[in-house]
Amino acid sequence: MTKLLISLILASGLFVTQTMAYDFGKVLEDAAKKKIEAVKNGGETPAPATVPDKATSPAPETGASSATSSAATAAPPPAQPEFNWKNPSKEEEIALGREITGSLLGAAPLVKDEALQKYVNQVGRWVASQSERADLPWKFGVIESTDINAFAAPGGYVLITKGLYQKLHSEAQLAGVLGHEIAHVVKKHQLKVLQKQQLLGYGAGKLSGLFGKNDKLAKKALGTGAEISARSLDKDAEFEADRMGMVLATRAGYDTYGLADVLQTIGQTNKSDSSVALLFKTHPAPDERLARLGDSVGGSLDNIKAGKTLENRLYKLN
Amino acid sequence: MKDNLKLLILTIVTTCLAVPILALGADAGTALKTDTVRAEPFADAKTVGNINKNDSVDILNKKGAWLQIKTKKTSGWVRLLSVKRGAATASNNGKSVIDVASGRAGTGQVVSTTGIRGLSAEDLKSAKFNEEEMKKMESHTLSASDGQSFASAGGLNSVKLAYLKGAK
Secondary structure (H helix, E strand, C coil), X not given: CHHHHHHHHXXXXXXXXXXXXXXXXXXXXXXXXXXXXXXXHCCCCCCHHHHHHHCCCCCHHHCHHHHHHHHHHHXXXXXXXXXXXXXXXXXXXXXXXXXXXHHHHHHCCECCCHHHHHHHHHHHHHHHCCCCCCCCCCEEEEXXXXXXXXXXXXXXXXXXXXXXXXXXXXXXXXXXXXXXXXXXXXXXXHHHHHHHHHHHHHCXXXXXXXXXXXXXXXXXXXXXXXXXXXXXXXXXXXXXXXHHHHHHHHHCCECCCHHHHHHHHHHCCCCCCXXXXXXXXHXXXXXXXXXXXXXXXXXXXXXXXXXXXXXXXXXXXX | CHHHHHHHHHHHHHHHHHHHHHHHHCEEEEECCCEEEECCCCCCXXXXXXXXXXXXXXXXXXXXXXXXXXXXXXXXXXXXXXXXXXXXCCCCCCCCHHHHHCCCCCCCCCCCCCCCCCCCHXXXXXXXXXXXXXXXXXXXXXXXXXXXXXXXXXXXXXXCCXXXXXXX
């Protein structure tokens, strides 16, 4: 019975494909257990003919349900689940980002403040609309962590920690931080890292070949979804995101120097403070980032009309 | 004894809070690069001197993209991206003028021992997907026109500006 279920789940398309990539054994086991429960309870028992669709329902905490929407459009034939690593579709990118972001949320949940979450989505959505990927379903969130950091994942997912949010003094600064993360998504920085791993390590650019005996290899390559966020991008990718983030915030009508202000603040944080340990490990030093921004800007923004800082509209956390 | 201890703690706390306020006259800063110091915060204002990388400066004021600074040799305005706040070897216990002015000084580094939640590389490696939180995040998704209305409400207008090239 279990074997049958596992093979059904294996055959169920995009979402499962990704889950496998991230945490093969455990997720599979959980999904199978859930499935058995469902079958026992007679609730969501899939009719054999519709197995591929239904098989996405057994593991709520592993991201199954959103995948229903993307799987509907992007799921490959059940017999050969594969993720097009060479040239992922927008839907695949979003599904991948969802997996990574959901896993980050597993490490640190959203701050329980609806008004705050709405506010960062308003600012973020407006800044993202200034980019060439305004069509993505951009999503933003503030997570419950005293760390100072922010994260982006493919497909338009952006998280900022409460620790960083509390360092902000204006909406323009928030826009600058979100702009930096939006730039990572627009330039597909994280996606490229994942692609490189896949294409270098596993040749054909499909995950289907990893099923079975190679699960340990796959796990080693990708770890859990959130692990990618603990890794460094190229330094140049960070400098590029700084430049683009600054421009995106400026395009949105904000003061150009919001991001620079935040880098100044971060630069003043004691380097031995654990709240910046991961940030400093994965990013160039704030001084270097400021200097590089200064080199790129030079006098080129001298004629830009001063934007708004909107200190008073910054949502205050209690 | 307990009272003495309380007094001692109070004294320490008061002293810590007082120090940055006393030092408010100017923020310490460090030059990130060589740059021209000008008489006014404009690119075509008269040159009055230079700063060199790692020079200590006092930051007196900020105006748009410019900082008013004072060094041992000169004083005037430089582009704000040429100077970082904080001394070169800062232990960084100090707060900036902005922190003090906005009432954040003294609260920033003080965290209660409950509810501290860092986010280390290890935490991320062992993280498990949280569907419930993901659904919550998705429930806040806004459309482009939502963003536009929010911008209009704040008087924000989009500006045309090309991306910048990376410096070599």
